[in-house]
Amino acid sequence: MDMKTANALRRLRLVSAPEAVSFLLLMVCSVLKRTTEFNAVPVMGRVHAVLFILYLIFWALAWYRARWSVGTSALYFALSVLPAGGFFAERRLKGETEDAVVASRASEVKVVNA
Template sequence: MDLKTAAALRRLRLISVPEAVSFLILLLCSVLKRTTEFDAVRPMGMIHGALFILYVIFWADAWNRTKWPKKTAALYFVLSVLPAGGFFAERKLKREAENAVIASRARNEGIVNA
């Protein structure tokens, strides 16, 4: 895995958790708006919207660089629109990055001919 691909995966991984947290907070704000006088849906919606747009941009970049199959790319996109899905995406991306580093080190040491 080259550095640009690794950086694309890292960016996607790093944005996935804040995007998931903002989604959960937005859902909480929606409930509070309907049950109390507290109304923070508009500002939280803008924050979540910006984070979601960043996630989609980083997702597209990662898909382009990694050449994921459509099924894998769709999984990461679906995780972005599910509440708490970003937490699962982050965990899966972290595992994928660690496996890529291990494979790269093995190739560099001549353990695996890949």
């Protein structure tokens, strides 16, 4: 893998946890809207929408760069639509990102030594 792949995975990882938090906060705001006079749904809805769109863009880039199988890409997409799925995606992507960085650095060392 190269550094572009590692960066694509890193960007997806960095947006996955905030996207999950915004999803959970949006759910809390929805409940509060129906049980109290507090209505933060319009604001949280926009925040979550931006983070979700970023997640989808970075997911597509990571799928392209990392050459994931259909199953792996479907898993990361499914995790984006589950309320706490972003946390699980972040944890899985942490390992993948570290592996991609190590592989990229190893290939750079081979080129320098050749």
